[in-house]
Amino acid sequence: MTYSEAIRSALGQAMDEDPTVFMMGEDIGVYGGAFGVTGELIKKVGKERLRDTTISELGTVGAGVGAAMTGMKPIVEIQFSDFTAQAMDQIANQAAKIHFMLGGAVNVPLVIRAPGGSGTGAAAQHSQSLEAWFAHIPGLKVVMPSTPAEAKGLLLSAIDDPNPVIVIEHKLLYRTSGPVPVAAERTPLGVAKVRRHGSDITILATGIEVSRALEAAEELAAAGIEATVIDPRTLKPLDEETILKSVMETGRVLLVQEAVRTLGFMSEVAAIISESEAFVHLRAPIKRLAGLDIPIPYAPQLEKASVPQTDDIVKAALQMVKEW
Template sequence: MNAHSQPETRDLSYAEAIREAMDIAMGADERVILMGEDIGVYGGAFGVTGDLIDKYGPDRVMDTPISELGGAGVAVGAALTGLRPIFEFQFSDFATLGMEQIVNQAAKLRYMLGGSVSVPVVMRLPGGSGTGAAAQHSQSLEAWTAHVPGLKVVQPSTPADAKGLLLAALDDPDPVLIYEHKILYKMKGPVPAGHYTTPIGKAAIVREGRDVTIVATAIMVHKALEAAEKLAAEGVDAEVIDLRTIRPIDRDTVLASVRKTGRLVCVYEGVKTLGVGAEVSAMVAESDAFDFLDAPIVRLGGAECPIPYNPELEKAAVPQVPDILNAVRNLAKGRI
């Protein structure tokens, strides 16, 4: 390949892109190992690890006991010894059982030991609603972990970023938590072949606009883009920002967009109170971008309730395209 040629790009699903990233990393570095419940012969709760056990064997693709606390602890310990473990929680909800290892160990050991060690563990957390999995298997808890210094927290919304952010996470000396929305696993999109990284801490402007900034995460990026196309037909030009990383948040990209558009809508699936959008709103309010606002900031987050099992109630519990449309229309017409 010459210096001016572009890497081959193929359409892969979000799940296939993640598996390809793990395969590339494992092939290049024997320190990379996979750990988690049912990731071996079964191939993972959502089939993401697939047949990697056949290629790399049970010493590098390890089924852990049904103990999230124990499995996360082993992964943290493995990272401390020089390995590069990728630990999969079957559902992000189950990380609540491993919080001791995530929050009190992985996040703090580098600081508490004066920088003499690092904890290069990657944790994959399938999250979000839309599968009818009810209250204990459908939460969006990324704001919990993003509150903790020492952790990096990412939310890829596309197959290309799912691969690139995972490979970037494996290069990082600190613990990185990757929240993968379950509904996105089957979504296909262009993914470059080979090794590449998507920078942690850098948002993407996925649609440029002049009238309102919509900052979104994970599946809400796609809902925001759908709403933006409908709004364009009404003469409202929305700029859509995919945060991609929620710790650290890309402050510069968000503030520059707000200075340009003068309006801000934050869309995220986690419960509205103290969610990702609350941090983005505060960040804008505490900056000079606040002086450019022509209307109050709007947050569209999840309802103040557990995720229901009933499919219609489940949809009602998280923002949908009509909610985004109504919020932007009201902003544009000065109703907010």
């Protein structure tokens, strides 16, 4: 399946399993979604469970919070993750906090699907990587699937979860393909995946950067350097144990994100490593490789240059191994 087909499969199976699951979003019904993810799902589940909404992210997420509080399991699609800015009051002040403010009497099993990242020529207001925003908010879980199988498995787990979950889907991944279980198999939240084992350096990457890290690892292997590549899959809760174990084994760690460098998610990972037992095992300083601190440009060559590519990962890893 493609990444988008895997998501559509998860949505259909979740609705088959549980009558309380439904979906809301702009142009997700007859049109099939801005990126074609919902496709013709409306023919299977009907317009009552695949609801087209007005252009009001604040209103749609607010309706989702209310529906979740009354026993439903809403899935809200935000057309571009950038548009969560319009709904941050409902996300940060309502969805994330109601369970705690009501002493646990109410859960908010809300899933927000948000296409993120650059690479489509959509410019500064439609190309951001905002995962650090969400990970900073207590009460939210944050998921970033990097393969079709996990796009399905993590989404199913997010729907099952009694807490609000933000699922960030990189737009460039929608057309990628790979093996996906036909059955509704869950990928547990909070468990990282070691995608490649090596002894010289650990590369931790998220989203689209996972595939770039794997490509880089192949090039590094040709140069005699073996890299471990870790995909956290869930940013919050984060599988710190898997990350720290690998860092202790290799002694070097390269943290790769598409989001801008300043106060990014990988800065938190760097802090976790520096405050842990793994710190004394480091043979080189922790290195972050991130997007430039600029709005994403429209021009294709500038857009590509503003976020880490495979060659950038190779260069950074080579430098670390050779110098340290």
